[in-house]
Amino acid sequence: MALELKSSDNKIFEVEELVAVQSETIKSLVEDGCADNVIPLPNVDSKTLELVLDWCKNHVDMKLDEEKLKEYEDKFIEVDQAVLYDLLLAANYLNIKDLLNRACQKVADMLKGKTPEQIRETLNIVNDFSPEEEEEIRKENLWAFEE
Amino acid sequence: MSLLKSSTDLSLLPLSKRRKEKRTQSSEPLYELIKKLPDALLSEIFYRLPCRSAFQFKSVSKRWFSLISDPYFVCGFIHHRHQFSESNSSDSNSHPFTLVLQNCFSSTKNFLDLLVFPSDNSGDCVAGDDFLNFLPCIKRGVRKDYHYIIRASFNDLLLLYREVQQDFILNIKPGFCEYCICNPLTKQWITLPHLPLPFNSNMDDVIVGFICDPYSCDKEQGCKTHAHYRYKVVRFHPPTHPNTKLHMQIFSSDTGEWCNSVVSLPPRGLTPYSYISKKAGVVACNAMMHLANYTSEGLIQGIVVFDPFNDAERCGYIETPNSFPRNGFWSFSLCVFRGHLRIIHQYSPSRYRYEFLTAENFSIWELEDYDNGGRWCLKHKVYIKDMVLKYRSLANLASLSPMVLLPAFHPNDDKIFFFKFRNYILMWDLQTMVLKVAIELENTKEIIVNSNSLFLLQQLHSVDRAKSVFLLQQQSWPTPVPPLPLKFE
Numbered sequence: 001m002a003l004e005l006k007s008s009d010n011k012i013f014e015v016e017e018l019v020a021v022q023s024e025t026i027k028s029l030v031e032d033g034c035a036d037n038v039i040p041l042p043n044v045d046s047k048t049l050e051l052v053l054d055w056c057k058n059h060v061d062m063k064l065d066e067e068k069l070k071e072y073e074d075k076f077i078e079v080d081q082a083v084l085y086d087l088l089l090a091a092n093y094l095n096i097k098d099l100l101n102r103a104c105q106k107v108a109d110m111l112k113g114k115t116p117e118q119i120r121e122t123l124n125i126v127n128d129f130s131p132e133e134e135e136e137i138r139k140e141n142l143w144a145f146e147e
Numbered sequence: 148m149s150l151l152k153s154s155t156d157l158s159l160l161p162l163s164k165r166r167k168e169k170r171t172q173s174s175e176p177l178y179e180l181i182k183k184l185p186d187a188l189l190s191e192i193f194y195r196l197p198c199r200s201a202f203q204f205k206s207v208s209k210r211w212f213s214l215i216s217d218p219y220f221v222c223g224f225i226h227h228r229h230q231f232s233e234s235n236s237s238d239s240n241s242h243p244f245t246l247v248l249q250n251c252f253s254s255t256k257n258f259l260d261l262l263v264f265p266s267d268n269s270g271d272c273v274a275g276d277d278f279l280n281f282l283p284c285i286k287r288g289v290r291k292d293y294h295y296i297i298r299a300s301f302n303d304l305l306l307l308y309r310e311v312q313q314d315f316i317l318n319i320k321p322g323f324c325e326y327c328i329c330n331p332l333t334k335q336w337i338t339l340p341h342l343p344l345p346f347n348s349n350m351d352d353v354i355v356g357f358i359c360d361p362y363s364c365d366k367e368q369g370c371k372t373h374a375h376y377r378y379k380v381v382r383f384h385p386p387t388h389p390n391t392k393l394h395m396q397i398f399s400s401d402t403g404e405w406c407n408s409v410v411s412l413p414p415r416g417l418t419p420y421s422y423i424s425k426k427a428g429v430v431a432c433n434a435m436m437h438l439a440n441y442t443s444e445g446l447i448q449g450i451v452v453f454d455p456f457n458d459a460e461r462c463g464y465i466e467t468p469n470s471f472p473r474n475g476f477w478s479f480s481l482c483v484f485r486g487h488l489r490i491i492h493q494y495s496p497s498r499y500r501y502e503f504l505t506a507e508n509f510s511i512w513e514l515e516d517y518d519n520g521g522r523w524c525l526k527h528k529v530y531i532k533d534m535v536l537k538y539r540s541l542a543n544l545a546s547l548s549p550m551v552l553l554p555a556f557h558p559n560d561d562k563i564f565f566f567k568f569r570n571y572i573l574m575w576d577l578q579t580m581v582l583k584v585a586i587e588l589e590n591t592k593e594i595i596v597n598s599n600s601l602f603l604l605q606q607l608h609s610v611d612r613a614k615s616v617f618l619l620q621q622q623s624w625p626t627p628v629p630p631l632p633l634k635f636e
Contacts, residue, residue, distance in 0.1 A: 104194075108192050108194075112196050119207050120208070127208060134206050137212065143202075144198075
C-alpha cells in the first residue's frame with residue numbers, strides 16, 4: 001500500500017507503507033486511520049525528507065544484512081553540519097529511533113574529547129558563568145578534568 | 148524544517164522570500180544550530196558522550212550545566228547505555244574495573260597496604276597512598292597516623308574503617324571508630340557518625356557489610372533517578388551462645404543514624420568468626436548480605452542471608468551442595484558475578500605430594516534459587532594443569548609457588564580468572580586458553596624458594612591468602628556519595 005507525504009515546500013512523495021512506518025509518528029497516523037489522504041509534514045523540507053525516506057527504504061531492504069546496513073549508515077551520516085542538523089530535527093519530529101540515534105551519536109562524536117574552552121570556541125557559546133562559579137564547578141568535578 | 152513558532156504557512160510567503168529564508172538556515176554553521184536545538188534533543192546528544200566529557204561540559208554554559216545536572220539526566224544517560232549495550236557487551240573493556248588487593252585486614256597495622264590496578268592497563272600499579280590520598284587523615288604527631296582500611300566495596304564505592312584511640316593531646320576523648328564511604332574515581336567521601344570505642348575492645352570481632360539499594364532503570368516501573376539512592380552499613384557482632392539471635396548495628400542512609408538491632412537466626416546459626424571468615428567478610432548481592440559459615444578448616448557449611456531492606460527481623464539460610472567436599476586442602480570464597488552469588492573452591496593438595504599438579508583444580512558454583520535452602524549449579528571446573536599446559540617454564544615454577552585464585556570475577560566475562568602467582572597477577576581466559584600477565588607487582592617481598600624449604604613455602608601460602616580482594620566496577624555514571632540527611636531539631 002502506498003502513502004503520500006507532503007513536505008513543507010509542498011512536494012509530494014509517494015512511498016510504500018512499510019517504508020513510511022519506520023517513522024513512529026506516521027505509524028500512529030496509519031493505525032488511527034488518518035492516512036487516507038496526503039499526510040502533511042510541515043516541519044520537514046523536501047531535501048531532508050528525501051534523505052530520510054532513503055534511510056527508511058534502505059532499512060527495509062537491508063534488514064537482514066547487518067554488515068551492509070552498517071556500511072550504508074556510516075556513509076549516510078557523513079553529511080555537512082547543516083544537513084545533519086536538519087536530519088536530527090526531522091528524525092525527532094518523525095520519531096525514527098535509529099536515525100535519531102545515529103545523528104545524535106554523530107554530533108556527540110564531534111563534541112567529545114574537546115575541552116569546555118574548545119567547545120565554546122567551536123560553537124560560539126558565550127560563557128555566562130562568573131570566574132568564581134566556573135572555578136567552583138571545576139573543583140567539584142576535578143576528577144573529570146584531570147589527565 | 149522551519150523553526151518558526153508561529154503557525155505561518157510557508158507556502159503563503161512569496162516564492163523569492165521563501166527561498167532566501169531556507170538558504171540562510173541551511174548555511175548556518177553548527178554553532179547557531181546547536182543553540183537552537185530543543186533541550187530534549189541536546190540532552191539526547193549528551194547521553195552519547197563519554198562520562199568524563201559530560202562532567203566537563205557542565206562548565207560550558209549555564210544552559211548546559213542545568214541540562215547535565217538535572218536529576219533525570221543521569222537516568223536517561225544510564226538508560227541509553229542499557230538500551231544499546233548489546234552491541235558492545237562483547238567488548239570486555241567496555242566496563243573498566245579496578246582490582247584492589249589489601250594486604251591486611253586488621254587495624255593493628257599503622258599503614259594502608261594496598262595494591263591497585265586498573266583493568267584497562269591505563270597505568271601501573273598504584274600504591275595505596277596515592278589511591279586514597281584525598282581522604283582526611285588524623286596524624287598523631289610523631290608516632291602514627293590513623294589510616295583507613297578497606298572493609299567492603301559495592302559497585303564503585305568503598306567502605307573504609309578506622310579506629311581512633313583516645314588522645315588527650317589531640318583532644319580526642321573518648322576514642323571512636325569511624326566508617327567512611329568514598330568513590331575513588333570522583334574523590335567524593337563522607338564519614339558516618341562516630342561509634343564509641345569501648346575500652347579494651349577488639350574491633351576485629353565485628354564483620355561489616357555494605358550495600359546500596361540497586362537502582363533499576365525500568366520505564367514501566369518508572370526510572371529511579373540514581374541521584375538519590377539509599378544504602379546500609381551493617382556491623383554483624385560475633386554470634387553468642389545460644390546461637391539463635393544475632394546482634395548487629397545498622398546504619399541507614401534514610402535516617403542518617405546507627406541503630407542497634409537483634410535479629411533471629413535460622414536453626415543452623417552462625418559459626419564463630421575465624422581468621423578466614425573475617426577475611427571473607429560479607430558478600431552483597433541482590434540487595435542482600437551473605438555471610439559464609441566457615442568451619443575451622445576453612446570449609447563452607449552454609450550461608451546466612453540477611454535482607455536489610457525488606458526483611459530486617461530475621462536471617463535466612465542457604466545450604467551448600469551435598470557434593471561439596473568435607474575435608475582436605477580446600478579453600479572457599481564467596482563472590483558475585485552479574486548479580487549472582489558464586490562459590491569458588493580451590494583444591495590445592497600439599498606440594499610435597501607428587502601428584503599435586505595434576506590434581507590441583509578449582510570449581511565454580513552459582514546459586515540459582517534462594518528458596519528451599521538454595522539450589523546450586525556447577526558452572527566451571529578447571530584444572531590448573533590445563534592452564535599451564537602451554538607454558539612449560541610456568542609449570543615448573545608452579546610446582547614451587549602456589550597459584551592462588553583471587554575471589555573476583557571479571558565483570559563482563561566469567562571465563563576470565565585472576566591468579567596471584569609469586570609477584571605477578573595473572574589473567575587466564577578459559578575460552579581462549581590464553582594466560583597472560585596482568586600486572587607485575589613491585590616491592591613484594593617474595594623469596595625464591597627451593598623445594599627444601601617447606602616451612603617457607605607454607606608461610607608464602609598463608610601470606611598469599613592474607614590478601615583481601617575488592618573489585619571496583621566503574622559504572623555508566625559514577626555513583627554519587629550522597630550527603631547524610633539533615634536532622635531537624
